[in-house]
Amino acid sequence: MDKEIVHAVLDKMGDMLNIKVIAGAVLGLVTHKYSILMIGFGVLLYLDILTKWIAISYAYLVEQGNEAPAFFDAVKGINSARKARKINSTEMRTRGVSKLFVYCICFLMAAIFDLMSMAAGGSSQIVQIVCGYLAMNEALSIIENLGDAGVKSMARLYELLQRRGK
Known part of the structure; x- marks a missing residue:
């Protein structure tokens, strides 16, 4: 990359830096609660994918003759299951990203509803x-994956949770 371009980009980034920092801080304060929620759901989705990989690895080890x-x-067998093409990380990552996107839409809808309710003098939760519903859904998926992993x-x-839910 040309040095002049790099210097021009760096100079442009420094323009009105104090306003950018203040705007970023205000945005962080306003969205703090929702940022924590999204980070939490990101972690839950990661655990869901990881436990799904462990379950697939467990099934692969059983298929290979390892009885129990x-x-x-099963955790250590993830790489061998991937090499055997039992785990398709691209498909699972795509599914995880699309699920996180859907969660963002649900949060946005719920937040707008709460704001509208508060603006009308009411309260809403x-x-x-x-959040509770989506988090419980992810938790159930993780528990199911761990069960499938032996x-x-x-x-x-x-x-037990399935019986209680019916």
């Missing part, structure tokens, strides 16, 4: 309801 692989064997207590917990 330990949990950490739609964001809390939506963790018997998680399989029993998942069955």
